[in-house]
Amino acid sequence: MKIDGKTVCVFVLLTTTKAARTAGIKTVSVTIGNNSVLTCPPNSNVIMVTWKIIPKVGGACALGYRADQNRTGRTSCSDSMNWKFRPDYNPALEIQQVDITHEGKYICEVVTTDGNFDKKYHLTVLVPPRLTLSCDVEGNSVCEAAAGKPAAQISWVPESNSCPERKNHDNGTVTVLSRFTAESTNLTNTTCIMSHLAGNQSKSITCHPSDKNSNNLHIYIPLIFLSIITLLAVVYYFKLHRDRLCHKTKPPETDPVHFPEDDAMEVEPYTTYVQKENTIYCSVSDLTLGQNIPHGLSPAR
Template sequence: MKPGADMKIAGKTLCVFVLLTITKAMRTVGNKRVSATVGNSCVLTCTTKSNVTMVTWKISPKVGGPCTLGYRADQNKTDKTNCSDSMNWKFRPDRDPTLEIRQVGIAHEGNYTCEVVTTEGNFHEMYYLTVLVPPRLTLYCDDHGNPVCEAAAGKPAARVSWLPGSNFTPEEEGHDNGTVTVLSTLTAYSTNVTNTTCIVSHPAGNQSKSIACHPSKNHSFTWLVYIIPCFLSIIISMTIMYYFKLHSDRLCHKTKPPETAPAHSPQDDTLEVEPYTTYVQKENVIYNSVSDLTVGHDFPQRLSPAT
Protein backbone atom coordinates (compact mmCIF):
# COMPACT_ATOMS: atom_id res chain seq x y z
CA MET A 1 0.00 0.00 0.00
CA LYS A 2 1.27 3.47 -0.89
CA PRO A 3 2.17 6.03 1.80
CA GLY A 4 -0.41 8.46 0.38
CA ALA A 5 -3.22 5.94 0.82
CA ASP A 6 -2.13 5.33 4.40
CA MET A 7 -2.30 9.03 5.14
CA LYS A 8 -5.82 9.26 3.67
CA ILE A 9 -7.06 6.35 5.82
CA ALA A 10 -5.47 7.84 8.94
CA GLY A 11 -7.06 11.23 8.17
CA LYS A 12 -10.53 9.67 7.73
CA THR A 13 -10.18 7.72 10.97
CA LEU A 14 -9.20 10.87 12.83
CA CYS A 15 -12.19 12.78 11.42
CA VAL A 16 -14.62 10.02 12.44
CA PHE A 17 -13.14 9.97 15.94
CA VAL A 18 -13.47 13.76 16.27
CA LEU A 19 -17.08 13.69 15.05
CA LEU A 20 -18.03 10.94 17.49
CA THR A 21 -16.38 12.83 20.36
CA ILE A 22 -18.22 16.05 19.46
CA THR A 23 -21.56 14.22 19.16
CA LYS A 24 -21.09 12.57 22.53
CA ALA A 25 -20.11 15.88 24.12
CA MET A 26 -23.17 17.62 22.65
CA ARG A 27 -25.45 14.89 23.96
CA THR A 28 -23.90 15.16 27.40
CA VAL A 29 -24.22 18.93 27.44
CA GLY A 30 -27.79 18.77 26.14
CA ASN A 31 -28.96 16.58 29.02
CA LYS A 32 -30.27 18.62 31.91
CA ARG A 33 -29.62 16.94 35.22
CA VAL A 34 -32.51 17.18 37.62
CA SER A 35 -33.08 15.48 40.95
CA ALA A 36 -36.13 14.54 42.95
CA THR A 37 -36.52 13.10 46.43
CA VAL A 38 -38.18 9.72 46.66
CA GLY A 39 -41.88 10.04 47.53
CA ASN A 40 -42.20 13.58 46.15
CA SER A 41 -43.53 14.80 42.80
CA CYS A 42 -41.34 15.84 39.87
CA VAL A 43 -42.22 18.07 36.91
CA LEU A 44 -40.28 18.07 33.61
CA THR A 45 -41.08 20.93 31.23
CA CYS A 46 -40.94 20.87 27.47
CA THR A 47 -40.67 23.57 24.79
CA THR A 48 -44.00 25.30 24.28
CA LYS A 49 -44.68 26.22 20.66
CA SER A 50 -47.64 27.18 18.56
CA ASN A 51 -48.99 25.06 15.71
CA VAL A 52 -48.00 21.81 17.43
CA THR A 53 -48.70 18.72 15.39
CA MET A 54 -47.15 16.06 17.67
CA VAL A 55 -45.57 15.75 21.13
CA THR A 56 -43.76 12.65 22.40
CA TRP A 57 -42.10 11.89 25.72
CA LYS A 58 -39.56 9.04 25.45
CA ILE A 59 -38.54 7.62 28.82
CA SER A 60 -35.65 5.17 29.39
CA PRO A 61 -35.41 4.31 33.10
CA LYS A 62 -32.43 2.51 34.62
CA VAL A 63 -34.75 -0.24 35.87
CA GLY A 64 -37.39 -1.73 33.60
CA GLY A 65 -38.26 -1.15 29.95
CA PRO A 66 -38.84 2.14 28.07
CA CYS A 67 -42.19 3.89 27.91
CA THR A 68 -43.71 6.66 25.79
CA LEU A 69 -46.37 9.34 26.12
CA GLY A 70 -47.70 10.73 22.84
CA TYR A 71 -50.11 13.36 21.52
CA ARG A 72 -51.37 13.89 17.95
CA ALA A 73 -53.06 17.18 17.15
CA ASP A 74 -54.70 15.96 13.94
CA GLN A 75 -56.60 13.32 15.95
CA ASN A 76 -56.66 15.25 19.25
CA LYS A 77 -55.62 12.01 20.92
CA THR A 78 -53.15 11.03 23.63
CA ASP A 79 -51.46 7.68 23.95
CA LYS A 80 -49.49 5.91 26.72
CA THR A 81 -47.28 2.85 26.17
CA ASN A 82 -45.70 0.84 29.03
CA CYS A 83 -45.83 3.81 31.40
CA SER A 84 -47.06 3.53 34.98
CA ASP A 85 -50.02 5.46 36.29
CA SER A 86 -47.67 7.77 38.19
CA MET A 87 -46.53 9.34 34.87
CA ASN A 88 -48.89 11.58 32.93
CA TRP A 89 -49.42 14.99 31.37
CA LYS A 90 -49.62 17.76 33.90
CA PHE A 91 -51.81 19.94 31.66
CA ARG A 92 -53.40 19.61 28.22
CA PRO A 93 -50.56 18.49 25.91
CA ASP A 94 -51.77 20.73 23.06
CA ARG A 95 -51.16 23.76 25.27
CA ASP A 96 -48.43 22.65 27.68
CA PRO A 97 -46.58 19.32 27.16
CA THR A 98 -45.20 19.26 30.71
CA LEU A 99 -44.66 15.78 32.21
CA GLU A 100 -45.51 15.10 35.85
CA ILE A 101 -44.23 12.14 37.93
CA ARG A 102 -46.16 11.58 41.14
CA GLN A 103 -44.68 9.61 44.04
CA VAL A 104 -41.16 9.42 42.60
CA GLY A 105 -39.42 6.08 43.19
CA ILE A 106 -35.94 4.72 42.58
CA ALA A 107 -37.23 2.97 39.43
CA HIS A 108 -38.02 6.36 37.84
CA GLU A 109 -34.36 7.31 37.60
CA GLY A 110 -33.15 7.56 34.00
CA ASN A 111 -33.31 9.55 30.72
CA TYR A 112 -36.33 11.63 29.66
CA THR A 113 -36.60 13.16 26.17
CA CYS A 114 -39.36 15.43 24.90
CA GLU A 115 -39.85 15.83 21.12
CA VAL A 116 -42.14 18.59 19.82
CA VAL A 117 -43.07 18.66 16.13
CA THR A 118 -44.41 21.95 14.78
CA THR A 119 -44.79 23.66 11.43
CA GLU A 120 -41.63 25.59 12.32
CA GLY A 121 -39.53 22.49 12.94
CA ASN A 122 -38.65 19.89 15.60
CA PHE A 123 -37.52 20.74 19.13
CA HIS A 124 -36.01 18.51 21.81
CA GLU A 125 -35.59 18.70 25.56
CA MET A 126 -33.46 16.04 27.31
CA TYR A 127 -33.25 15.35 31.04
CA TYR A 128 -31.49 12.92 33.29
CA LEU A 129 -33.49 12.34 36.49
CA THR A 130 -31.61 11.40 39.66
CA VAL A 131 -33.69 10.06 42.54
CA LEU A 132 -32.49 10.99 46.02
CA VAL A 133 -33.17 8.81 49.04
CA PRO A 134 -32.59 10.50 52.42
CA PRO A 135 -30.83 8.20 54.89
CA ARG A 136 -32.33 7.09 58.20
CA LEU A 137 -30.24 8.56 61.00
CA THR A 138 -29.60 6.46 64.11
CA LEU A 139 -27.31 7.47 66.98
CA TYR A 140 -26.38 5.17 69.89
CA CYS A 141 -23.57 4.14 72.27
CA ASP A 142 -21.68 0.89 71.79
CA ASP A 143 -20.52 -1.51 74.53
CA HIS A 144 -17.34 0.51 75.10
CA GLY A 145 -19.18 3.80 75.50
CA ASN A 146 -18.26 5.15 72.06
CA PRO A 147 -20.89 7.10 70.06
CA VAL A 148 -21.97 5.35 66.85
CA CYS A 149 -23.76 7.18 64.03
CA GLU A 150 -25.57 5.23 61.30
CA ALA A 151 -26.93 6.80 58.11
CA ALA A 152 -28.87 3.86 56.66
CA ALA A 153 -30.02 3.29 53.05
CA GLY A 154 -29.21 6.70 51.58
CA LYS A 155 -28.79 7.52 47.90
CA PRO A 156 -26.21 8.72 47.23
CA ALA A 157 -24.04 7.82 50.23
CA ALA A 158 -24.31 10.33 53.05
CA ARG A 159 -21.34 12.19 54.54
CA VAL A 160 -20.99 11.81 58.32
CA SER A 161 -19.11 14.20 60.59
CA TRP A 162 -18.88 14.78 64.35
CA LEU A 163 -19.04 17.82 66.56
CA PRO A 164 -16.63 18.29 68.24
CA GLY A 165 -14.44 16.68 65.62
CA SER A 166 -12.28 13.70 66.49
CA ASN A 167 -10.92 10.47 65.05
CA PHE A 168 -13.47 8.34 63.22
CA THR A 169 -13.46 5.90 60.31
CA PRO A 170 -16.69 5.63 58.30
CA GLU A 171 -17.68 2.29 56.81
CA GLU A 172 -19.92 1.95 53.75
CA GLU A 173 -22.18 -0.94 52.76
CA GLY A 174 -23.94 -0.93 49.39
CA HIS A 175 -27.36 -2.47 48.75
CA ASP A 176 -28.95 -4.00 45.66
CA ASN A 177 -31.34 -1.07 45.13
CA GLY A 178 -28.47 1.43 44.85
CA THR A 179 -28.67 2.80 48.39
CA VAL A 180 -25.69 2.94 50.74
CA THR A 181 -25.45 2.64 54.53
CA VAL A 182 -22.69 4.62 56.26
CA LEU A 183 -21.56 3.66 59.77
CA SER A 184 -19.24 5.91 61.77
CA THR A 185 -17.81 5.23 65.24
CA LEU A 186 -16.16 7.96 67.29
CA THR A 187 -13.22 6.01 68.75
CA ALA A 188 -11.29 8.81 70.47
CA TYR A 189 -14.14 9.82 72.72
CA SER A 190 -13.11 11.98 75.65
CA THR A 191 -14.59 11.47 79.10
CA ASN A 192 -14.70 15.25 79.56
CA VAL A 193 -17.17 15.67 76.71
CA THR A 194 -20.75 15.24 77.83
CA ASN A 195 -22.56 15.64 74.50
CA THR A 196 -21.51 14.58 71.02
CA THR A 197 -23.35 15.55 67.84
CA CYS A 198 -23.49 13.51 64.64
CA ILE A 199 -24.06 15.56 61.47
CA VAL A 200 -25.28 13.79 58.33
CA SER A 201 -24.92 15.77 55.09
CA HIS A 202 -27.01 14.64 52.11
CA PRO A 203 -28.43 16.24 48.93
CA ALA A 204 -31.94 15.35 50.13
CA GLY A 205 -31.36 17.32 53.34
CA ASN A 206 -29.05 17.50 56.33
CA GLN A 207 -29.76 15.87 59.68
CA SER A 208 -28.14 15.93 63.12
CA LYS A 209 -28.55 14.25 66.49
CA SER A 210 -26.77 14.53 69.83
CA ILE A 211 -26.02 11.93 72.47
CA ALA A 212 -24.12 11.66 75.76
CA CYS A 213 -22.19 8.42 76.15
CA HIS A 214 -20.26 7.33 79.24
CA PRO A 215 -17.04 5.60 78.25
CA SER A 216 -16.60 2.27 79.98
CA LYS A 217 -13.92 2.27 82.71
CA ASN A 218 -13.97 -1.46 83.24
CA HIS A 219 -12.33 -2.55 80.03
CA SER A 220 -10.13 -4.93 82.00
CA PHE A 221 -13.19 -6.47 83.61
CA THR A 222 -14.77 -6.85 80.18
CA TRP A 223 -11.70 -8.70 78.98
CA LEU A 224 -11.73 -10.91 82.06
CA VAL A 225 -15.29 -11.93 81.31
CA TYR A 226 -14.00 -13.48 78.09
CA ILE A 227 -10.58 -14.65 79.30
CA ILE A 228 -11.59 -16.47 82.52
CA PRO A 229 -14.00 -18.94 80.86
CA CYS A 230 -11.38 -19.73 78.22
CA PHE A 231 -8.72 -20.28 80.86
CA LEU A 232 -11.00 -22.53 82.93
CA SER A 233 -11.96 -24.57 79.88
CA ILE A 234 -8.26 -25.14 79.08
CA ILE A 235 -7.53 -26.27 82.67
CA ILE A 236 -10.53 -28.63 82.69
CA SER A 237 -9.52 -30.12 79.36
CA MET A 238 -5.94 -30.70 80.53
CA THR A 239 -7.19 -32.28 83.79
CA ILE A 240 -9.46 -34.66 81.92
CA MET A 241 -6.67 -35.62 79.53
CA TYR A 242 -4.26 -36.26 82.42
CA TYR A 243 -6.88 -38.33 84.27
CA PHE A 244 -7.52 -40.59 81.31
CA LYS A 245 -3.81 -40.90 80.59
CA LEU A 246 -3.05 -41.91 84.19
CA HIS A 247 -5.78 -44.54 84.30
CA SER A 248 -4.84 -45.92 80.95
CA ASP A 249 -1.23 -46.43 82.22
CA ARG A 250 -2.49 -48.29 85.31
CA LEU A 251 -4.63 -50.57 83.24
CA CYS A 252 -1.69 -51.30 81.02
CA HIS A 253 0.52 -52.27 84.05
CA LYS A 254 -2.14 -54.47 85.67
CA THR A 255 -2.99 -56.35 82.55
CA LYS A 256 -0.18 -58.78 81.79
CA PRO A 257 -0.13 -61.29 79.00
CA PRO A 258 -1.23 -64.81 80.15
CA GLU A 259 1.62 -67.20 80.94
CA THR A 260 1.74 -70.20 78.67
CA ALA A 261 1.88 -73.58 80.40
CA PRO A 262 5.16 -75.40 79.78
CA ALA A 263 4.96 -78.36 77.48
CA HIS A 264 4.66 -81.73 79.33
CA SER A 265 7.31 -84.29 78.39
CA PRO A 266 8.06 -87.86 79.56
CA GLN A 267 11.39 -86.70 80.95
CA ASP A 268 9.53 -84.68 83.60
CA ASP A 269 7.82 -87.91 84.82
CA THR A 270 11.19 -89.56 84.98
CA LEU A 271 12.62 -86.73 87.02
CA GLU A 272 9.69 -86.94 89.44
CA VAL A 273 10.11 -90.74 89.94
CA GLU A 274 13.93 -90.76 90.25
CA PRO A 275 14.12 -89.45 93.87
CA TYR A 276 11.84 -92.23 95.12
CA THR A 277 13.80 -94.87 93.22
CA THR A 278 17.09 -93.62 94.62
CA TYR A 279 15.67 -93.68 98.11
CA VAL A 280 14.50 -97.32 97.75
CA GLN A 281 17.84 -98.31 96.32
CA LYS A 282 19.67 -96.75 99.25
CA GLU A 283 17.47 -98.62 101.75
CA ASN A 284 18.16 -101.89 100.02
CA VAL A 285 21.89 -101.23 100.11
CA ILE A 286 21.78 -100.52 103.81
CA TYR A 287 19.70 -103.64 104.46
CA ASN A 288 22.03 -105.84 102.50
CA SER A 289 25.06 -104.44 104.36
CA VAL A 290 23.54 -105.23 107.73
CA SER A 291 22.75 -108.77 106.65
CA ASP A 292 26.30 -109.34 105.47
CA LEU A 293 27.70 -108.14 108.73
CA THR A 294 25.43 -110.44 110.70
CA VAL A 295 26.30 -113.49 108.68
CA GLY A 296 30.05 -112.85 108.51
CA HIS A 297 30.74 -112.46 112.27
CA ASP A 298 30.41 -114.97 115.18
CA PHE A 299 27.77 -113.75 117.53
CA PRO A 300 27.03 -115.54 120.76
CA GLN A 301 24.77 -118.49 120.42
CA ARG A 302 22.02 -116.78 122.06
CA LEU A 303 22.28 -113.88 119.79
CA SER A 304 22.60 -115.85 116.61
CA PRO A 305 19.53 -115.80 114.57
CA ALA A 306 17.35 -118.82 114.46
CA THR A 307 17.56 -120.95 111.45
Protein backbone atom coordinates in the same frame (compact mmCIF):
# COMPACT_ATOMS: atom_id res chain seq x y z
CA MET B 1 4.02 14.65 12.59
CA LYS B 2 1.13 14.27 10.13
CA ILE B 3 -0.07 11.17 11.93
CA ASP B 4 0.11 12.93 15.26
CA GLY B 5 -1.84 15.91 13.89
CA LYS B 6 -4.58 13.69 12.47
CA THR B 7 -4.84 11.82 15.75
CA VAL B 8 -5.26 15.06 17.66
CA CYS B 9 -7.93 16.29 15.25
CA VAL B 10 -9.89 13.04 15.53
CA PHE B 11 -9.68 13.19 19.34
CA VAL B 12 -10.93 16.78 19.40
CA LEU B 13 -13.75 15.95 16.98
CA LEU B 14 -14.92 13.00 19.07
CA THR B 15 -14.75 15.04 22.26
CA THR B 16 -16.77 17.87 20.68
CA THR B 17 -19.39 15.46 19.33
CA LYS B 18 -19.78 13.79 22.74
CA ALA B 19 -20.10 17.15 24.45
CA ALA B 20 -22.76 18.26 21.99
CA ARG B 21 -24.83 15.13 22.63
CA THR B 22 -24.67 15.45 26.41
CA ALA B 23 -25.02 19.21 26.63
CA GLY B 24 -28.76 19.08 26.05
CA ILE B 25 -29.43 16.67 28.94
CA LYS B 26 -30.69 18.31 32.10
CA THR B 27 -30.27 16.51 35.42
CA VAL B 28 -33.26 16.69 37.74
CA SER B 29 -33.08 15.42 41.33
CA VAL B 30 -36.32 14.53 43.11
CA THR B 31 -36.76 13.26 46.65
CA ILE B 32 -38.55 9.95 46.82
CA GLY B 33 -42.29 10.29 47.45
CA ASN B 34 -42.56 13.77 45.91
CA ASN B 35 -44.07 14.72 42.55
CA SER B 36 -42.01 15.90 39.60
CA VAL B 37 -43.03 17.89 36.48
CA LEU B 38 -40.93 17.82 33.30
CA THR B 39 -41.66 20.37 30.58
CA CYS B 40 -41.34 20.29 26.80
CA PRO B 41 -39.86 22.99 24.52
CA PRO B 42 -42.39 25.81 24.22
CA ASN B 43 -43.66 25.95 20.64
CA SER B 44 -46.76 26.89 18.78
CA ASN B 45 -48.40 25.10 15.87
CA VAL B 46 -47.79 21.71 17.48
CA ILE B 47 -48.52 18.74 15.26
CA MET B 48 -47.37 15.90 17.52
CA VAL B 49 -45.80 15.46 20.96
CA THR B 50 -44.09 12.30 22.22
CA TRP B 51 -42.64 11.52 25.65
CA LYS B 52 -40.10 8.69 25.64
CA ILE B 53 -39.20 7.23 29.05
CA ILE B 54 -36.15 4.94 29.40
CA PRO B 55 -35.80 3.91 33.06
CA LYS B 56 -32.70 2.31 34.56
CA VAL B 57 -34.72 -0.71 35.61
CA GLY B 58 -37.49 -2.15 33.48
CA GLY B 59 -38.73 -1.57 29.96
CA ALA B 60 -39.23 1.71 28.10
CA CYS B 61 -42.61 3.36 27.67
CA ALA B 62 -44.08 6.33 25.76
CA LEU B 63 -46.88 8.88 25.86
CA GLY B 64 -48.10 10.53 22.61
CA TYR B 65 -50.45 13.22 21.35
CA ARG B 66 -51.63 13.94 17.82
CA ALA B 67 -53.15 17.35 17.18
CA ASP B 68 -54.80 16.43 13.89
CA GLN B 69 -56.83 13.73 15.68
CA ASN B 70 -56.88 15.43 19.10
CA ARG B 71 -56.07 12.10 20.63
CA THR B 72 -53.59 10.83 23.23
CA GLY B 73 -52.07 7.38 23.64
CA ARG B 74 -49.64 5.48 25.87
CA THR B 75 -47.60 2.28 25.73
CA SER B 76 -46.53 0.38 28.85
CA CYS B 77 -46.41 3.47 31.10
CA SER B 78 -47.70 3.21 34.64
CA ASP B 79 -50.56 5.33 35.93
CA SER B 80 -48.08 7.37 38.00
CA MET B 81 -46.91 9.09 34.77
CA ASN B 82 -49.38 11.25 32.87
CA TRP B 83 -49.95 14.63 31.24
CA LYS B 84 -49.86 17.48 33.70
CA PHE B 85 -52.19 19.67 31.62
CA ARG B 86 -53.95 19.32 28.28
CA PRO B 87 -51.33 18.23 25.73
CA ASP B 88 -52.54 20.73 23.16
CA TYR B 89 -52.13 23.49 25.73
CA ASN B 90 -49.04 22.39 27.67
CA PRO B 91 -47.55 18.92 27.03
CA ALA B 92 -45.70 18.73 30.37
CA LEU B 93 -45.22 15.31 32.01
CA GLU B 94 -46.06 14.74 35.67
CA ILE B 95 -44.62 11.89 37.75
CA GLN B 96 -46.58 11.31 40.93
CA GLN B 97 -44.94 9.93 44.07
CA VAL B 98 -41.53 9.42 42.56
CA ASP B 99 -39.93 6.06 43.32
CA ILE B 100 -36.49 4.62 42.70
CA THR B 101 -37.88 2.75 39.68
CA HIS B 102 -38.66 6.11 38.00
CA GLU B 103 -34.98 6.97 37.75
CA GLY B 104 -33.75 7.17 34.17
CA LYS B 105 -33.90 9.23 30.95
CA TYR B 106 -36.92 11.27 29.80
CA ILE B 107 -37.11 12.79 26.29
CA CYS B 108 -39.80 15.14 24.97
CA GLU B 109 -40.02 15.34 21.18
CA VAL B 110 -42.20 18.03 19.62
CA VAL B 111 -43.11 18.21 15.93
CA THR B 112 -44.31 21.63 14.75
CA THR B 113 -44.79 23.43 11.48
CA ASP B 114 -41.53 25.22 12.25
CA GLY B 115 -39.52 22.06 12.73
CA ASN B 116 -38.71 19.38 15.30
CA PHE B 117 -37.54 20.10 18.85
CA ASP B 118 -36.62 17.94 21.80
CA LYS B 119 -35.69 18.26 25.44
CA LYS B 120 -33.87 15.62 27.47
CA TYR B 121 -33.81 14.96 31.20
CA HIS B 122 -31.91 12.61 33.46
CA LEU B 123 -34.07 11.98 36.53
CA THR B 124 -32.23 11.14 39.75
CA VAL B 125 -34.18 9.96 42.78
CA LEU B 126 -32.91 11.01 46.20
CA VAL B 127 -33.54 8.83 49.25
CA PRO B 128 -32.89 10.58 52.59
CA PRO B 129 -31.03 8.30 55.01
CA ARG B 130 -32.34 7.36 58.45
CA LEU B 131 -29.96 8.90 60.99
CA THR B 132 -29.34 7.11 64.31
CA LEU B 133 -26.81 7.88 67.04
CA SER B 134 -26.02 5.56 69.94
CA CYS B 135 -23.30 4.37 72.33
CA ASP B 136 -21.60 1.03 71.75
CA VAL B 137 -20.42 -1.44 74.41
CA GLU B 138 -17.05 0.31 74.65
CA GLY B 139 -18.63 3.68 75.42
CA ASN B 140 -17.99 5.20 71.96
CA SER B 141 -20.49 7.13 69.85
CA VAL B 142 -21.81 5.32 66.76
CA CYS B 143 -23.52 7.28 63.96
CA GLU B 144 -25.37 5.48 61.16
CA ALA B 145 -26.99 6.92 58.03
CA ALA B 146 -29.05 3.99 56.79
CA ALA B 147 -30.34 3.33 53.25
CA GLY B 148 -29.56 6.67 51.65
CA LYS B 149 -29.23 7.50 47.97
CA PRO B 150 -26.66 8.69 47.23
CA ALA B 151 -24.42 7.79 50.16
CA ALA B 152 -24.42 10.32 52.98
CA GLN B 153 -21.38 12.10 54.36
CA ILE B 154 -20.78 11.90 58.14
CA SER B 155 -18.68 14.28 60.19
CA TRP B 156 -18.14 14.74 63.94
CA VAL B 157 -17.95 17.60 66.40
CA PRO B 158 -15.31 17.52 67.78
CA GLU B 159 -13.43 16.19 64.79
CA SER B 160 -12.64 12.52 64.49
CA ASN B 161 -10.34 10.59 62.17
CA SER B 162 -12.60 7.55 62.11
CA CYS B 163 -12.99 5.78 58.76
CA PRO B 164 -16.66 5.27 57.80
CA GLU B 165 -17.98 1.87 56.75
CA ARG B 166 -20.22 1.54 53.68
CA LYS B 167 -22.76 -1.16 52.81
CA ASN B 168 -24.42 -1.17 49.37
CA HIS B 169 -27.98 -2.49 49.01
CA ASP B 170 -29.66 -4.09 46.01
CA ASN B 171 -32.05 -1.16 45.46
CA GLY B 172 -29.17 1.29 45.01
CA THR B 173 -29.19 2.75 48.52
CA VAL B 174 -26.12 2.87 50.74
CA THR B 175 -25.72 2.65 54.53
CA VAL B 176 -22.83 4.57 56.07
CA LEU B 177 -21.63 3.88 59.64
CA SER B 178 -19.02 5.89 61.55
CA ARG B 179 -17.58 5.29 65.04
CA PHE B 180 -16.19 8.11 67.14
CA THR B 181 -13.29 7.12 69.36
CA ALA B 182 -12.44 9.75 71.96
CA GLU B 183 -8.76 10.28 72.67
CA SER B 184 -9.56 11.85 76.04
CA THR B 185 -11.54 10.04 78.72
CA ASN B 186 -13.03 13.36 79.85
CA LEU B 187 -14.76 13.87 76.47
CA THR B 188 -18.30 12.54 76.62
CA ASN B 189 -20.56 14.74 74.44
CA THR B 190 -20.35 14.26 70.65
CA THR B 191 -22.38 15.50 67.69
CA CYS B 192 -22.90 13.58 64.45
CA ILE B 193 -23.55 15.71 61.34
CA MET B 194 -25.02 14.01 58.26
CA SER B 195 -24.75 15.82 54.92
CA HIS B 196 -27.07 14.68 52.11
CA LEU B 197 -28.64 16.09 48.95
CA ALA B 198 -32.09 15.37 50.38
CA GLY B 199 -31.32 17.38 53.52
CA ASN B 200 -28.80 17.67 56.34
CA GLN B 201 -29.37 16.33 59.84
CA SER B 202 -27.45 16.29 63.12
CA LYS B 203 -27.77 14.56 66.46
CA SER B 204 -25.87 14.75 69.75
CA ILE B 205 -25.31 12.16 72.43
CA THR B 206 -23.49 11.82 75.74
CA CYS B 207 -21.79 8.52 76.44
CA HIS B 208 -20.89 8.49 80.15
CA PRO B 209 -18.28 6.13 81.54
CA SER B 210 -21.13 4.58 83.51
CA ASP B 211 -22.72 3.61 80.23
CA LYS B 212 -19.64 1.59 79.43
CA ASN B 213 -19.67 -0.08 82.84
CA SER B 214 -23.37 -0.81 82.62
CA ASN B 215 -22.90 -2.34 79.20
CA ASN B 216 -20.13 -4.49 80.62
CA LEU B 217 -22.45 -5.60 83.41
CA HIS B 218 -24.83 -6.90 80.77
CA ILE B 219 -22.01 -9.23 79.76
CA TYR B 220 -20.62 -10.11 83.20
CA ILE B 221 -23.92 -10.91 84.91
CA PRO B 222 -24.87 -13.75 82.52
CA LEU B 223 -21.32 -15.13 82.76
CA ILE B 224 -21.46 -15.15 86.58
CA PHE B 225 -24.87 -16.78 86.54
CA LEU B 226 -23.64 -19.41 84.10
CA SER B 227 -20.59 -20.09 86.26
CA ILE B 228 -22.77 -20.64 89.34
CA ILE B 229 -25.01 -23.06 87.48
CA THR B 230 -21.96 -24.95 86.20
CA LEU B 231 -20.48 -25.17 89.70
CA LEU B 232 -23.74 -26.50 91.15
CA ALA B 233 -23.96 -29.07 88.38
CA VAL B 234 -20.42 -30.27 89.07
CA VAL B 235 -21.08 -30.54 92.83
CA TYR B 236 -24.30 -32.46 92.21
CA TYR B 237 -22.52 -34.80 89.80
CA PHE B 238 -19.73 -35.64 92.23
CA LYS B 239 -22.20 -36.11 95.08
CA LEU B 240 -24.29 -38.49 93.00
CA HIS B 241 -21.16 -40.33 91.87
CA ARG B 242 -19.90 -40.68 95.46
CA ASP B 243 -23.23 -42.15 96.65
CA ARG B 244 -23.03 -44.73 93.92
CA LEU B 245 -19.48 -45.69 94.95
CA CYS B 246 -20.48 -46.02 98.59
CA HIS B 247 -23.42 -48.20 97.62
CA LYS B 248 -21.17 -50.44 95.56
CA THR B 249 -18.50 -50.91 98.32
CA LYS B 250 -20.98 -51.80 101.13
CA PRO B 251 -20.65 -55.61 101.93
CA PRO B 252 -23.75 -57.57 101.05
CA GLU B 253 -25.88 -58.98 103.81
CA THR B 254 -25.58 -62.82 103.79
CA ASP B 255 -27.02 -65.57 105.91
CA PRO B 256 -24.70 -66.93 108.61
CA VAL B 257 -22.79 -70.07 107.71
CA HIS B 258 -24.27 -73.18 109.22
CA PHE B 259 -21.83 -75.85 110.34
CA PRO B 260 -22.76 -79.46 111.34
CA GLU B 261 -20.69 -79.13 114.49
CA ASP B 262 -23.12 -76.52 115.76
CA ASP B 263 -25.96 -79.08 115.54
CA ALA B 264 -23.88 -81.59 117.42
CA MET B 265 -23.13 -79.03 120.10
CA GLU B 266 -26.81 -78.22 120.40
CA VAL B 267 -27.92 -81.88 120.49
CA GLU B 268 -25.19 -83.20 122.82
CA PRO B 269 -26.29 -81.33 125.98
CA TYR B 270 -29.81 -82.58 125.41
CA THR B 271 -28.55 -86.20 125.05
CA THR B 272 -26.53 -85.95 128.27
CA TYR B 273 -29.53 -84.54 130.06
CA VAL B 274 -31.73 -87.39 128.82
CA GLN B 275 -29.14 -89.97 129.86
CA LYS B 276 -28.90 -88.50 133.32
CA GLU B 277 -32.64 -88.34 133.58
CA ASN B 278 -32.92 -91.98 132.54
CA THR B 279 -30.32 -93.00 135.10
CA ILE B 280 -32.20 -91.25 137.85
CA TYR B 281 -35.43 -92.76 136.68
CA CYS B 282 -33.97 -96.24 136.71
CA SER B 283 -32.67 -95.73 140.24
CA VAL B 284 -36.02 -94.56 141.50
CA SER B 285 -37.75 -97.46 139.79
CA ASP B 286 -35.41 -99.93 141.38
CA LEU B 287 -35.98 -98.38 144.74
CA THR B 288 -39.70 -98.50 144.34
CA LEU B 289 -39.72 -102.05 143.19
CA GLY B 290 -37.56 -102.98 146.15
CA GLN B 291 -40.01 -101.49 148.57
CA ASN B 292 -42.96 -103.36 147.13
CA ILE B 293 -41.44 -106.87 147.33
CA PRO B 294 -42.97 -109.08 150.02
CA HIS B 295 -40.99 -109.82 153.13
CA GLY B 296 -38.66 -112.72 152.75
CA LEU B 297 -38.20 -112.10 149.07
CA SER B 298 -35.31 -110.36 147.68
CA PRO B 299 -34.99 -108.92 144.33
CA ALA B 300 -33.36 -111.01 141.77
CA ARG B 301 -29.71 -110.34 141.26
